[in-house]
Amino acid sequence: MTTTARTASGGVQSVERVFELLEVITASGGEMSLSELSAAANLPLPTIHRLLRTLVPSGYVRQLPNRNYALGPRLILLGEAAGRQFGSSARPMLDGLVAQLGESANMAVLDGQQVVYIAQSQSSRSMRMFTEVGRRAPTHNTGVGKAILATLPDEQVRSIVAAAGMPTPTEKSLGTPEELFADLERIRERGYAIDDEEQEIGVRCFSMAVPGAPTPTAISVSGPVSRVDEDFGRRAVPLLRKAAEAIAAELRPARS
Structure with missing residues (x-):
């Protein structure tokens, strides 16, 4: 793993960003557009896209018919x-x-x-x-x-x-x-x-x-x-x- 993949605290940056994204969606009331996610999380759109490509198929985030993103059903069990x-x-x-x-x-x-x-x-x-x-x-x-x-x-x-x-x-x-x-x-x-x-x-x-x-x-x-x-x-x-x-x-x- 490269040093850029880790934060100063020793944590894995991509993992921290995943949880940050989930917390941002939660704080918003459970649903956000892609641009709102990028602005609230202060992350570039390519990074948001990459994280969502993992979270959506895994069921931790779901994409709604209006193209917004919401918390996914797998979080219920957790x-x-x-x-x-x-x-x-x-x-x-x-x-x-x-x-x-x-x-x-x-x-x-x-x-x-x-x-x-x-x-x-x-x-x-x-x-x-x-x-x-x-x-x-x-x-x-x-x-x-x-x-x-x-x-x-x-x-x-x-x-x-x-x-x-x-x-x-x-x-x-x-x-x-x-x-x-x-x-x-x-x-x-x-x-x-x-x-x-x-x-x-x-x-x-x-x-x-x-x-x-x-x-x-x-x-x-x-x-x-x-x-x-x-x-x-x-x-x-x-x-x-x-x-x-x-x-x-x-x-x-x-x-x-």
Whole structure:
């Protein structure tokens, strides 16, 4: 291999460019024209063409009828496997939250306009919260959803809620963008989110975003309002922060 094929960090340049291309398409919403790809990736058209000649036949990128390029179906399998592994790597931290707080702990990621739960550690109490791994939920009325939204630019938040709508399953649910943005401002100031019976009456949840996660991610602890009160929150917040930082450390690339 020639030295020009390697980056200064010792990596293989063509491999790095492939992942850069996939990330550019992902950031765009999943579809781009050739000229848009070239401009966004800051790569010459011949290089883009060469990479696509490998990615399209392999199924990692597909060409649409309008000649634009989109993420391919083979990435679904990789994403599902990565999500399972991501959730598995966080289980010790979630288990630790349950052991210290006695309530169920969850982890979720943003997927399109919703959150999807990818890991859970259940409380041993007879009356406890249970969320099925793989379940999808709105962002605006869940603790994990609001913790994630608080990390995003306002324009992206508006786009998400405009596309998904703002259903109000309880009388405490946030039903307008104005209410949501006011709550997001409070979340940004204090560093954590609260779902105060907004998704289900009688259930309260404290949640915190995982800093620096490769996809917007949050963890939470939830249970009946009779036990998950202000005193619980004072104990839960520093433990959530410690767990979120531990998960973030697990996700950092290893240095060679």
